[in-house]
Each structure stands twice: as C-alpha cells, then as structure tokens.
Amino acid sequence: MITINLAVVPGDGVGKEIMPEAVDVLTAIAEVHGGLKFQYEWYPYSCEYYIEHGKMMDDDGIEKLKNHDAIFLGAVGNPKLVADHVSLWGLLLPIRREFEQVINIRPAKLVKGVSSPLANPSEFEFVVVRENSEGEYSEVGGRIHKGPDEIAIQNAIFTRKGTERVMEYAFQYAMQRRRHLTSATKSNGIFHSMPFWDEVFHSMTERYPEVDTQSIHIDALSAFFVSKPHTFDVIVASNLFGDILTDLGAAVMGSIGIAPAANINLNGKYPSMFEPVHGSAPDIFGKGIANPIGQIWTGKMMLDHFGELELGTKLLNIIEEVVADGFKTPDIGGSFTTKEVSSEIIKRIKML
Amino acid sequence: MITINLAVVPGDGVGKEIMPEAVDVLTAIAEVHGGLKFQYEWYPYSCEYYIEHGKMMDDDGIEKLKNHDAIFLGAVGNPKLVADHVSLWGLLLPIRREFEQVINIRPAKLVKGVSSPLANPSEFEFVVVRENSEGEYSEVGGRIHKGPDEIAIQNAIFTRKGTERVMEYAFQYAMQRRRHLTSATKSNGIFHSMPFWDEVFHSMTERYPEVDTQSIHIDALSAFFVSKPHTFDVIVASNLFGDILTDLGAAVMGSIGIAPAANINLNGKYPSMFEPVHGSAPDIFGKGIANPIGQIWTGKMMLDHFGELELGTKLLNIIEEVVADGFKTPDIGGSFTTKEVSSEIIKRIKML
Ligand SMILES: CC(C)[C@H](C(=O)O)[C@@H](O)C(=O)O
Ligand SMILES: CC(C)[C@H](C(=O)O)[C@@H](O)C(=O)O
Numbered sequence: 203m204i205t206i207n208l209a210v211v212p213g214d215g216v217g218k219e220i221m222p223e224a225v226d227v228l229t230a231i232a233e234v235h236g237g238l239k240f241q242y243e244w245y246p247y248s249c250e251y252y253i254e255h256g257k258m259m260d261d262d263g264i265e266k267l268k269n270h271d272a273i274f275l276g277a278v279g280n281p282k283l284v285a286d287h288v289s290l291w292g293l294l295l296p297i298r299r300e301f302e303q304v305i306n307i308r309p310a311k312l313v314k315g316v317s318s319p320l321a322n323p324s325e326f327e328f329v330v331v332r333e334n335s336e337g338e339y340s341e342v343g344g345r346i347h348k349g350p351d352e353i354a355i356q357n358a359i360f361t362r363k364g365t366e367r368v369m370e371y372a373f374q375y376a377m378q379r380r381r382h383l384t385s386a387t388k389s390n391g392i393f394h395s396m397p398f399w400d401e402v403f404h405s406m407t408e409r410y411p412e413v414d415t416q417s418i419h420i421d422a423l424s425a426f427f428v429s430k431p432h433t434f435d436v437i438v439a440s441n442l443f444g445d446i447l448t449d450l451g452a453a454v455m456g457s458i459g460i461a462p463a464a465n466i467n468l469n470g471k472y473p474s475m476f477e478p479v480h481g482s483a484p485d486i487f488g489k490g491i492a493n494p495i496g497q498i499w500t501g502k503m504m505l506d507h508f509g510e511l512e513l514g515t516k517l518l519n520i521i522e523e524v525v526a527d528g529f530k531t532p533d534i535g536g537s538f539t540t541k542e543v544s545s546e547i548i549k550r551i552k553m554l
Numbered sequence: 555m556i557t558i559n560l561a562v563v564p565g566d567g568v569g570k571e572i573m574p575e576a577v578d579v580l581t582a583i584a585e586v587h588g589g590l591k592f593q594y595e596w597y598p599y600s601c602e603y604y605i606e607h608g609k610m611m612d613d614d615g616i617e618k619l620k621n622h623d624a625i626f627l628g629a630v631g632n633p634k635l636v637a638d639h640v641s642l643w644g645l646l647l648p649i650r651r652e653f654e655q656v657i658n659i660r661p662a663k664l665v666k667g668v669s670s671p672l673a674n675p676s677e678f679e680f681v682v683v684r685e686n687s688e689g690e691y692s693e694v695g696g697r698i699h700k701g702p703d704e705i706a707i708q709n710a711i712f713t714r715k716g717t718e719r720v721m722e723y724a725f726q727y728a729m730q731r732r733r734h735l736t737s738a739t740k741s742n743g744i745f746h747s748m749p750f751w752d753e754v755f756h757s758m759t760e761r762y763p764e765v766d767t768q769s770i771h772i773d774a775l776s777a778f779f780v781s782k783p784h785t786f787d788v789i790v791a792s793n794l795f796g797d798i799l800t801d802l803g804a805a806v807m808g809s810i811g812i813a814p815a816a817n818i819n820l821n822g823k824y825p826s827m828f829e830p831v832h833g834s835a836p837d838i839f840g841k842g843i844a845n846p847i848g849q850i851w852t853g854k855m856m857l858d859h860f861g862e863l864e865l866g867t868k869l870l871n872i873i874e875e876v877v878a879d880g881f882k883t884p885d886i887g888g889s890f891t892t893k894e895v896s897s898e899i900i901k902r903i904k905m906l
Contacts, residue, residue: 291745319780321673338710343746352714354750358690362704391797393643394695398706421797422833425805428671428780445743445773446798453777481774 206508207241209270209473213248213293215482216492217276223544224274224497227517230551231505235513243270247293249280249482258292264300268472272504273297275477276497281484294477298334301472303465304364305371306332306444307503308479310431310451310461315526316534318456324432329379330451331372331436332444334465336364337395339441360395360440365402367468372438373410382435383410385417386443399440423447427454452479459483459493459533460525462500464507476504486533493531494544495521520550558860559593561622561825565600565645567834568844569628575896576626576849579869582903583857587865595622599645601632601834610644616652620824624856625649627829628849633836646829650686653824655817656716657723658684658796659855660831662783662803662813667878668886670808676784681731682803683724683788684796686817688716689747691793712747712792717754719820724790725762734787735762737769738795751792775799779806804831811835811845811885812877814852816859828856838885845883846896847873872902 208228212221225242232238245267247259258278260266267273278293297303311327312318342357369385376383385403389396400417407415418426420443426433427450439447452461461479478496486492499521505514529546530536536543560580564573577594584590597619599611610630612618619625630645649655663679664670694709721737728735737755741748752769759767770778772795778785779802791799804813813831830848838844851873857866881898882888888895 291742295743317673319673320671321669322671339743339745341745343709345746345750350714352750354712354747356710356712356744356747357695358708358710360706360708362702388794388797390643391647391691392708392794393691393693394697395706395708398697398704421801424776424798425801425810428802428805442740442744445740446776449773449777450780450802453780458777 203237203239204508205239205241207269207271208243209267209273210242210244211247211273211275212244213276213278213482214250214280215277215484215487216480217248217278217482219487219490219492219540220494220497221274221276223494223540224501227498227544227547227551228501230548231501231513231517234551234554235510238510248278249283252292253280253282264296267297268301270473272473272507273475274501274504275475277478277480277482279482279484295339297475298465301467301475302335302469303467303472303475304333304335305368305466305468306334306463307466308332308444308448308451308461308463310448310455313455313460313522313525315528315530316456316460318454320428320431320454323454326431326434326454328431328434328451329375329436330444330448331368331375331438332448333364333368333439333441334444335441336361337441358395360398362402365399366406369403369406369438371468372436373406373413376413376436377410380435381412382414383416384423384434384437385415386420386423386437386439386447387417388420388443390419395440403438420446424450427451448479457493457533458496459531460495460499462496462503464500464503466507474507476500476507490539490541491531492540493533494540495525498544498547516554517551520547524550555589555591556860557591557593559621559623560595561619561625562594562596563599563625563627564596565628565630565834566602566632567629567836567839568832569600569630569834571839571842571844571892572846572849573626573628575846575892576853579850579896579899579903580853582900583853583865583869586903586906587862590862600630601635604644605632605634616648619649620653622825624825624859625827626853626856627827629830629832629834631834631836647691649827650817653819653827654687654821655819655824655827656685656687657720657818657820658686658815659818660684660796660800660803660813660815662800662807665807665812665874665877667880667882668808668812670806672780672783672806675806678783678786678806680783680786680803681727681788682796682800683720683727683790684800685716685720685791685793686796687793688713689793710747712750714754717751718758721755721758721790723820724788725758725765728765728788729762732787733764734766735768736775736786736789737767738772738775738789738791738799739769740772740795742771755790772798776802779803800831809845809885810848811883812847812851814848814855816852816855818859826859828852828859842891842893843883844892845885846892847877850896850899868906869903872899876902
C-alpha cells in the first residue's frame with residue numbers, strides 16, 4: 203500500500219468550498235486504485251488566520267508542512283488585506299521558496315463544453331513551465347530618499363543554475379510531448395536579465411537538437427496566446443512572465459476556475475505544492491457555486507507527480523466528460539453547484 | 555499657416571510600405587484644413603541601416619531628429635538581427651529616452667468590420683497610459699561570476715517623480731473620459747517596486763475623488779483584457795506592463811496592424827514620436843498587403859497632439875468607415891492591398 207500523507211490547506215474564500223470536494227475525489231480515486239491511500243491533515247493557514255492571529259501560518263508552520271509528502275492548497279486572499287502585502291507574502295511565496303519548489307507547471311487546453319472567449323479557437327493544448335524561485339520575484343531591493351525624490355529599486359536576479367534548471371525541465375517536458383519549445387523573453391527592452399536568459403536558452407538548444415525552438419518577446423507572445431494559442435506546445439518563462447502567461451492561458455481556456463498548477467520540488471528534499479491558478483474569488487464565495495474543476499484537475503497533477511499517470515489520465519478524462527455532459531458551474535455557463543459537479547465526478551470514478 | 559516639420563523614419567520591413575501611404579494621408583488632411591502644412595524630411599535609420607553602417611542611426615542622429623516638431627516612425631526590426639540586442643536598443647529606446655518621451659499612449663477599441671478574436675466582444679474602448687522612460691527598462695544591472703555560477707542582475711528603477719508623472723497624466727486623461735482608472739500592479743509578488751507603485755497611486759486617488767479607481771494585478775488584468783475588456787477606460791501601467799497590455803489590447807482588437815501609439819514629450823523641449831504598436835512584419839513584407847491603418851491612426855494621434863482634435867476625429871471616422879465598408883487588408887479578413895486601403899481613405903478625405 204502506498205500512503206501519501208497530504209497537508210491540506212484550503213486557504214480563503216472559495217478555497218474552503220472546493221477543497222472538501224477535491225479531497226473526496228482523491229479518496230474515491232485511491233479506492234479505485236486499491237493500493238493507494240491518502241492521509242489528510244488540515245491546516246487553517248490563510249488570510250483569515252492572519253486576521254485572527256497576525257500571521258499567515260504558525261511560527262513552526264513550515265516545519266509542520268515539511269513532514270508531508272505534498273501540500274494540497276486551495277486559494278489565498280482576502281479583500282480586507284489587499285493593501286497589506288506582508289500578509290500575502292506570508293504563505294504561498296515562503297512555501298515555494300523554503301521547499302525549493304523551483305518549477306511551476308501550468309497546462310492549458312481547450313476543454314469541450316467550456317466556451318472559450320475566443321471566437322474560433324483551434325484545438326490548443328500547451329503547458330507553461332514557469333521558473334518559481336527567483337527572477338523578478340526576488341526580495342532584493344529597497345528605497346532611497348524621501349518625499350518627491352524617493353526612488354524604489356527592485357532587483358530581478360537570474361542565476362545560470364536556476365535558469366538552466368527550468369529550461370532543462372522544459373526541454374525534457376517538450377521531448378515527451380510535441381517537441382516544440384517557446385522561450386518567453388523581452389531582450390529587446392530589458393537589458394541585462396533577458397539577454398542572459400536568451401543566451402542560456404540558446405546554449406541549451408544545442409543539447410536538444412530534436413526540439414524545435416523559438417524565442418518570442420512577452421508582449422508578442424501574450425498577443426499570440428489570444429490570436430494563435432494552438433501553435434504552442436511547451437513554453438518556458440521567468441517567474442513574472444510565467445505568472446502573466448498562465449492567467450492569460452486560463453482566460454483563453456474560458457475560466458480561471460478550471461486551470462490547474464503544480465509547484466514542483468525537484469531535489470526530493472521537500473514536499474511539492476499543488477494549488478490551482480485561481481484565487482479566493484470573494485465575489486462568489488459562500489454561494490456554493492465555485493468551480494471545483496481547477497482544484498480537482500490540480501489533484502490529477504498530484505497523481506502524475508506520484509507516478510500514478512494512468513489514474514491521472516482517467517481522472518482527467520472523467521473531468522472532461524462531466525463538463526462536456528453539461529455538469530458545469532455558472533462561471534463556465536452552467537447552473538450546477540460545486541457539490542453537484544464534484545458528486546458527478548465521484549459517481550463516475552466509482553464506476554471505473 | 556501652421557507648419558509642422560516632421561522627421562519621417564519608415565524603418566524596416568512593412569514600415570517602408572506603409573509610411574509613404576500615411577504621409578500621403580497627412581498631406582491630404584492638411585490640404586483639407588487649409589491652414590496646416592506638413593514638411594517631411596526622411597531618415598533611413600533602421601536595422602537595414604545598421605547592417606550597412608554598423609549603427610542604427612548617424613552619430614549625430616539624435617541632433618538631427620531634435621530639430622523636428624515630431625518624429626513619425628514606421629517599424630523597426632530585421633530577422634537577421636534578432637539576437638543582436640545592441641542594434642534593437644539603438645533607435646527606439648534612445649529616442650524615447652533622449653527626447654524625454656516619458657508617456658506612451660495606446661488606445662484600443664472594437665472597430666466595426668475588424669473581427670475581434672473574441673467570440674462575443676462587448677463594445678470596448680480603452681487607453682493604456684504607459685510609463686515610457688524608467689521602471690523595468692532601466693539600463694542598470696550587470697553580471698557576476700562566470701560559468702555555472704553566473705548571475706545576471708536587472709534593476710528596475712521607479713522614481714516618485716516618474717511614477718507620479720505618468721499617473722497624473724492618466725488621471726487627467728480619465729477626467730476627460732469616463733473617469734475610471736485602473737492601475738496595473740503586481741504587489742503580491744514583486745516586493746519593492748510594486749508596493750511603491752501602489753502607494754503613489756493610492757496617494758493620488760485622494761487628489762482625484764471624481765475618478766473611480768481600481769488596482770489589479772497584471773496577471774489577472776491580462777486575463778480581464780480577454781474576458782471583459784469593456785470594463786476598462788484608462789489603464790496606467792509601468793513600462794513593461796504597459797508593453798504587454800498594449801500588445802494584448804491590439805490582439806483583442808483583432809489585429810496588431812491597426813493599433814496606434816504616441817510617445818509623448820511633456821516638457822516641450824523635444825519632439826514627440828508617433829509609431830504604431832506593430833513591428834516590421836518580415837513575413838508579409840514586400841507583398842504590398844501590410845495594413846496601413848495602424849500608421850494612419852497613429853497620424854491621427856499626432857493631429858490630436860498638435861491640437862487638431864476636430865480633424866483628428868474626422869480622420870478616425872473615415873478610417874472606421876473605410877474598414878466597415880470592407881476596404882481591408884488580409885490581416886483583418888480583407889483582400890485589398892495597402893495602397894487600395896490608403897487610396898480610399900485619401901479619396902474620402904478629399905470629399906470632406
Ligand atoms: C521594440 C521594443 C523595445 C518596444 C518596447 O518594448 O517598448 C516595443 O515592443 C514597443 O512596445 O514599442
Ligand atoms: C499570489 C501571487 C503571489 C501568485 C504569484 O504571482 O505567483 C499568484 O498570482 C500565482 O500565480 O500563483
């Protein structure tokens with residue numbers, strides 16, 4: 203029996219509504235498997251926790267989470283805290299950093315039954331491989347002078363190690379797929395980091411002659427995500443560019459409520475974290491209509507991560523069938539509740 | 555008689571095809587006006603020039619351009635030079651910087667007859683006001699170490715002066731429009747510059763109580779440009795975020811070939827530059843089918859800049875009518891040539 207010991211962090215808002223559903227789906231999947239078991243420990247870490255305790259997680263929160271095989275996270279964010287950056291920086295980013303989750307994988311595809319905002323979308327199916335530990339999200343920088351002369355300086359830091367690592371991952375990924383890799387750059391406007399990024403990418407193309415590569419500036423690439431998303435297979439991007447491209451990818455899919463993501467620790471020392479792309483959606487929280495698909499699909503990425511590829515594929519097929527059969531929450535044009543959608547998924551899992 | 559002394563820089567690729575057309579349009583417009591005259595001096599500065607002379611412009615290029623009332627630029631870029639950043643950095647960015655063109659204005663709207671890639675676009679009409687002189691495009695930074703330990707550091711520099719300036723412009727712009735202003739931020743991930751950006755924005759909202767404001771993270775904002783572009787009026791953004799949002803805006807309009815832009819010098823010391831959003835489009839260059847609308851619409855922004863608002867509006871109306879009547883190049887679903895489209899525009903200008 204393989205036991206996977208999960209830290210479950212529903213977080214805020216709709217995270218609290220979709221997480222119990224996604225957990226029930228995982229349990230059902232494990233039962234079908236027979237030799238797999240999920241153990242769940244729930245953590246209340248969130249903005250709500252911050253409002254009550256003055257911190258996003260316990261002082262030994264990282265220590266506690268470390269003992270798990272993976273972290274399954276819902277969404278973080280509270281409208282009362284939007285201007286309070288400290289709170290937002292206190293959960294997702296420390297987890298990614300402390301647990302060396304250096305890669306963020308976010309697939310996007312046209313799902314039957316979800317109406318894309320695009321008029322005539324060709325079938326598309328791409329994956330953004332995002333650098334998740336450095337680049338534009340560095341904590342290095344500060345301010346000088348006060349009043350009208352004040353200046354803020356933000357350092358983006360790109361190491362060869364970190365850059366090669368994410369590109370290596372992306373090339374490997376591309377080798378298992380359609381062998382087409384796009385690098386998101388902006389070396390025509392950003393003078394130091396992006397030419398460096400291009401150089402590293404270029405040096406790696408030589409090691410993967412089977413992979414067809416292209417470099418596209420982030421501005422044009424964002425436009426192409428709208429005008430021709432079907433031309434992409436794997437896209438490798440810096441922390442910030444990956445952040446932008448994946449929300450855009452989710453938008454082009456038709457709803458951010460269905461987009462999955464995985465924050466991967468590569469060295470096996472720490473747990474990886476599985477959290478969907480969407481946020482806590484305070485506008486719909488409490489109505490029972492949050493889309494559980496993003497969280498459940500993220501669960502599928504967790505199955506893949508633990509080597510359960512066949513089961514992962516089965517789960518994704520069920521998700522797609524359920525949506526195609528019209529079991530949809532309002533964000534993708536349906537009138538079903540969170541629970542009705544997840545129950546239908548569980549019903550079909552049990553029929554496997 | 556008002557004489558406007560223009561530096562005309564067609565640049566590369568399709569820039570060379572559309573510029574003569576746009577210049578003919580300006581001449582026709584001036585004739586209708588009666589009291590307005592454009593003088594043109596043509597400059598060959600471009601990547602092609604670089605390939606021949608080892609530099610993008612003459613050593614005294616900036617001096618020469620300085621003597622003009624404005625710069626009318628086509629497009630810059632040559633596929634032979636993509637990896638050669640020095641060349642690309644040698645024209646647009648120095649002009650913006652040397653001539654203190656600190657604001658970049660880029661409108662986007664749904665144009666009748668241009669099929670947007672969006673399935674059901676509501677009428678949208680927004681303007682991105684982009685900081686054009688600092689931020690992420692700073693030249694400050696460098697590298698340390700060699701080989702596997704190499705690190706590239708890129709400094710983004712945000713001054714209070716520069717940030718207030720672009721926001722002031724955006725608030726003023728919003729006051730003349732629908733009084734709705736969105737700030738593009740990323741203070742949940744970028745630690746120093748973006749909280750500073752938010753702070754400055756917040757302090758200015760108090761001075762413009764009539765303007766309805768919101769701050770949206772760039773990832774979500776990019777998604778909203780696809781899912782609900784009609785909810786925006788004026789958007790204020792940093793150099794990089796403005797760059798991304800405007801290509802995205804152009805994509806949502808249906809073609810980057812129609813999107814106009816203006817690089818504005820505010821202190822009156824130097825010429826402003828008018829260049830459309832699109833690039834040199836080497837893939838269609840030489841076929842006579844480049845869309846002249848982006849360049850001509852950019853000419854309309856130049857008319858506005860010189861206070862010829864009424865004439866500017868008339869020109870935009872003609873552009874929209876011509877497109878709605880089906881005089882379209884292939885990029886927007888027509889089968890007309892560059893020249894046929896511009897000739898139709900000129901014909902209608904003469905009927906004014
Ligand atoms: C060519 C490049 C430096 C430029 C920019 O990034 O500003 C272009 O993309 C633009 O938007 O005018
Ligand atoms: C909440 C925020 C810091 C985060 C990010 O920018 O990485 C989010 O947008 C995401 O994409 O997971």
